[in-house]
Amino acid sequence: MSLRVLGVEVLREAPRVVVSVGKKKTAIAKAVIRAGVGRVRINRYPLELWPVEVARLKMIEPLILAGELARKVDIDIEVSGGGFMGQATAVRIAIARGLVAYFQSQELEELYEKYDPYVLRGDPRRAEPKKPGLKHARSKRQKAYR
Numbered sequence: 261m262s263l264r265v266l267g268v269e270v271l272r273e274a275p276r277v278v279v280s281v282g283k284k285k286t287a288i289a290k291a292v293i294r295a296g297v298g299r300v301r302i303n304r305y306p307l308e309l310w311p312v313e314v315a316r317l318k319m320i321e322p323l324i325l326a327g328e329l330a331r332k333v334d335i336d337i338e339v340s341g342g343g344f345m346g347q348a349t350a351v352r353i354a355i356a357r358g359l360v361a362y363f364q365s366q367e368l369e370e371l372y373e374k375y376d377p378y379v380l381r382g383d384p385r386r387a388e389p390k391k392p393g394l395k396h397a398r399s400k401r402q403k404a405y406r
Contacts, residue, residue: 282353287342289350296334315348322356
């Protein structure tokens with residue numbers, strides 16, 4: 261049996277599990293949060309060993325803001341699509357949404373909203389479609405007046 265709230269699926273079973281999703285452009289991250297000791301794995305790879313440092317720091321932000329709450333859960337994330345920063349942002353959103361849903365904490369939600377509104381909502385911008393007769397969405401042929 262499950263309950264869907266704000267794009268986050270809460271499974272009501274006896275150990276409680278929360279599934280949350282984060283998206284950025286074409287990157288999609290799906291996080292499964294359950295009781296544990298603070299392990300975070302991305303595509304079955306520990307977050308502490310993630311190779312791109314800038315992306316790793318972006319993914320850790322919601323865990324640092326959550327403080328002690330983050331050490332009470334294990335988070336398994338599957339991410340695909342997009343580039344490395346798009347994936348990092350999608351993971352960040354999935355973690356933040358999942359922690360808010362798991363602990364059902366209004367204070368945590370307000371903290372994330374105050375820190376960065378895009379931690380929970382995501383970034384609505386998308387790539388503009390290519391136009392016929394052009395190489396890119398807005399490229400035009402250069403004009404020369406001489």
